[in-house]
Amino acid sequence: MTQQAETDRSTDTAPWWRSAVIYQIYPRSFNDSDGDGMGDLPGIIDRLDYLADLGVDALWLSPFYVSPQNDAGYDVSDYRDIDPRFGTLEDFDRMRARMAELGLRLIVDLVPNHTSSEHGWFRAAVAAGPGSPERDRYVFREGRGEHGELPPNNWRSVFGGEAWTRLPDGQWYLHLFDSTQPDLNWENPEVWEEFRSVLRFWLDRGADGFRVDVAHGLVKAEGLPDWDRQVRMVEGEHEAREHDRPEGPETPMHTGSPYFDQDGVHEVYRDWHRVLAEYDGDRMMVAEAWVEPAHRLAMYVRSDEMHQAFNFDFLVAGWDWARLSRAIEDSLAESAKVGAPTTWVLSNHDTVRHVSRFGLADPIAYPMGIAAEHEQPDYDQGLARGRAAALVELALPGSAYLYQGDELGLPEHTSLPAHVREDPTFARTDGAEIGRDGCRVPMPWSAGEPGLGFGPQPWLPQPPAFAALAADRQVGVPGSTHSLYRDALRLRRELGLGRGSFAWHEAHDGATGLLAFVSTTPAGRRVLVAANTGEQPVALPAGEVLLTSLEDALVDGVLGPAAAAWVSLD
CATH class of the missing domain: 3.20.20.80 (Glycosidases)
Incomplete structure (x- = not known):
């Protein structure tokens, strides 16, 4: 890569x-x-x-x-x-x-x-009937089949089942989610x-x-x-x-x-x-x-x-x-x-x-x-x-x-x-x-x-x-x-990590499973971020250890599996 x-x-x-x-x-x-x-x-x-x-x-x-x-x-x-x-x-x-x-x-x-189907707009749409301005706020359609008994298309709800529900007057309304969540018509100003x-x-x-x-x-x-x-x-x-x-x-x-x-x-x-x-x-x-x-x-x-x-x-x-x-x-x-x-x-x-x-x-x-x-x-x-x-x-x-x-x-x-x-x-x-x-x-x-x-x-x-x-x-x-997150957020803020630049480090290696990149902060400080996704310990470059994901994550410069560290390279 x-x-x-x-x-x-x-x-x-x-x-x-x-x-x-x-x-x-x-x-x-x-x-x-x-x-x-x-x-x-x-x-x-x-x-x-x-x-x-x-x-x-x-x-x-x-x-x-x-x-x-x-x-x-x-x-x-x-x-x-x-x-x-x-x-x-x-x-x-x-x-x-x-x-x-x-x-x-x-x-x-x-x-x-x-x-919601209890929104005032939808209640008005149900009461107003087909072809009304109130129904045009939502996606209403006639059904397919000889008597409109089939849904307008084959779309399925993200939550399971059909994405259409039929009202007693014969029209169907679209709901990509639950039947109590009718879709709005974004073609309507x-x-x-x-x-x-x-x-x-x-x-x-x-x-x-x-x-x-x-x-x-x-x-x-x-x-x-x-x-x-x-x-x-x-x-x-x-x-x-x-x-x-x-x-x-x-x-x-x-x-x-x-x-x-x-x-x-x-x-x-x-x-x-x-x-x-x-x-x-x-x-x-x-x-x-x-x-x-x-x-x-x-x-x-x-x-x-x-x-x-x-x-x-x-x-x-x-x-x-x-x-x-x-x-x-x-x-x-x-x-x-x-x-x-x-x-x-x-x-x-x-x-x-x-x-x-x-x-x-x-x-x-x-x-x-x-x-x-x-x-x-x-x-x-x-x-x-x-x-x-x-x-x-x-x-x-x-x-x-x-x-x-x-x-x-x-x-x-x-x-x-x-x-x-x-x-x-x-x-x-x-x-x-x-x-x-x-x-x-x-x-x-x-x-x-x-x-x-x-x-x-x-x-x-x-x-x-x-x-x-x-x-x-x-x-x-x-x-x-909790202390890990609090420490990480404090260091992120102090160093400006979220505002830093990004580059992969040479230790970034799929063979070892070491995810490694360098964030260069706005003040010019280079911070190595390393996470070991592999099964074996991996040696890291020398530097000042700022934070580790676990107390024993980094021992003698070697990062254990399922562990991460922030290391200052300056």
């Missing part, structure tokens, strides 16, 4: 988002202030000091809008208010004010591909104007940016054509996913789909870019876009569109030298072509936690959920690899996202009983797909308190292993995963 350098155009006066470390909060699972079993905004306020002390720059909050919660808030019925389960707009304002005091920025989730208004509403309340859900959706191919590849994928998806390799049609990426990554989405984001430019303070957008190859993702972060896009190639690469190397090199190269930073991520609320993925026998496994009857991860192995991967992520140039609990080394909950699962994918596939509940289990704050300090009755049960990993067992404890 040739050496690849990434030229970082950022400086100390560059926009904050180019090198920020952003912490994702899943509100219902973060901290419950009132004992109703669900996390809330006052609970977040109570933990802001913890997050500021950890050293992150900004928070991304998953949806807190009014919602029937059929898909954990990603089915929005009112984009301009807080669901009472989470608090009030006054709570939001108090939270934002306290964040400002602590120097934390705020990113809110935006869900523009679909609304009224939809465009509504979302400009929603953006301004939250910008006026102090939001610094937006994470855009299903950013590769919104626009569908003209004529809504059938997609035969998708049908084959659906028919064989469970067999294919037993191999857990994100390289075939079972991958979350959506190459060639008539309803994802259509070129028309980019005009939406150019429009939104202009809205954000009306405001001071370097407001930003980050795309959730499961697309490939890397140059397609880079299109979302051209200078007049979004500012960041999650690097899912990096997330799905697994613990594998070649795949990690390729993801890093391709991503940096394509992002540099459009002058954008690369945005690194290992876990989020839609993926099995990386500590558990890295603990499976196949180091590139990407299961769509883990249940008790599946292979159980080796936690110690997964944690060692996960800590090492974190040092890689946090040293790469660009921005990095942490998912709540990453800093505690939380694993997936792999033994949730069926009756507590709430992810619609579990129900829509009759349990064939386990779903995402296992990564959404409430945070453990205090080992000796009810609900481990989250609240007395967590909406999902926590696994016994969480007690030993609770924050009060790790904060300030040398060698803990």
Whole structure:
């Protein structure tokens, strides 16, 4: 592999988002202030000091809008208010004010591909009937077959089953996700104007940016054509996913789909870019876009569109030298072509936690959920690899996202009983797909308190292993995963690693499995970042050891397997 350098155009006066470390909060699972079993905004306020002390720059909050919660808030019925389960707009304002005091920025989730079926627009559409302006806000079509009894096309829901539901009057509406999440019609100017208004509403309340859900959706191919590849994928998806390799049609990426990554989405984001430019303070957008190859993702972060896009190639690469190397090199190269930073991520609320993925026998496994009857991860192995991967992520140039609990080394909950699962994918596939509940289990704050300090009755049960990993067992404890993250974030900030340049080191070698690159910081300091993905110890170049992923990771200059180190070469 040739050496690849990434030229970082950022400086100390560059926009904050180019090198920020952003912490994702899943509100219902973060901290419950009132004992109703669900996390809330006052609970977040109570933990802001913890997050500021950890050293992150900004928070991304998953949806807190009014919602029937059929898909954990990603089915929005009112984009301009807080669901009472989470608090009030006054709570939001108090939270934002306290964040400002602590120097934390705020990113809110935006869900523009679909609304809830309880949204006022959709209720009006159902009542108004076929051909009405109200129905034109959504994707309604006549059915096929002699009497319109067949769906308009063969599209399948991402959550399982058909992507169409028929109303009593005979028309069908599109829902790429759950049937309670009807897709909006982005060919309708009224939809465009509504979302400009929603953006301004939250910008006026102090939001610094937006994470855009299903950013590769919104626009569908003209004529809504059938997609035969998708049908084959659906028919064989469970067999294919037993191999857990994100390289075939079972991958979350959506190459060639008539309803994802259509070129028309980019005009939406150019429009939104202009809205954000009306405001001071370097407001930003980050795309959730499961697309490939890397140059397609880079299109979302051209200078007049979004500012960041999650690097899912990096997330799905697994613990594998070649795949990690390729993801890093391709991503940096394509992002540099459009002058954008690369945005690194290992876990989020839609993926099995990386500590558990890295603990499976196949180091590139990407299961769509883990249940008790599946292979159980080796936690110690997964944690060692996960800590090492974190040092890689946090040293790469660009921005990095942490998912709540990453800093505690939380694993997936792999033994949730069926009756507590709430992810619609579990129900829509009759349990064939386990779903995402296992990564959404409430945070453990205090080992000796009810609900481990989250609240007395967590909406999902926590696994016994969480007690030993609770924050009060790790904060300030040398060698803990929390201390590793805190130290890494402090060094990243002091050295300027996120603003550094990138080059592969000569020790970068597939034969040994040593992933090795040099970050040259804005002050000119050269930091070697090395992670051993192989099975044997590997000698590192001499230098000042700044940080290691484990206490005994580096002995006499030799880096052990499943370990990483930062070494100053100056």
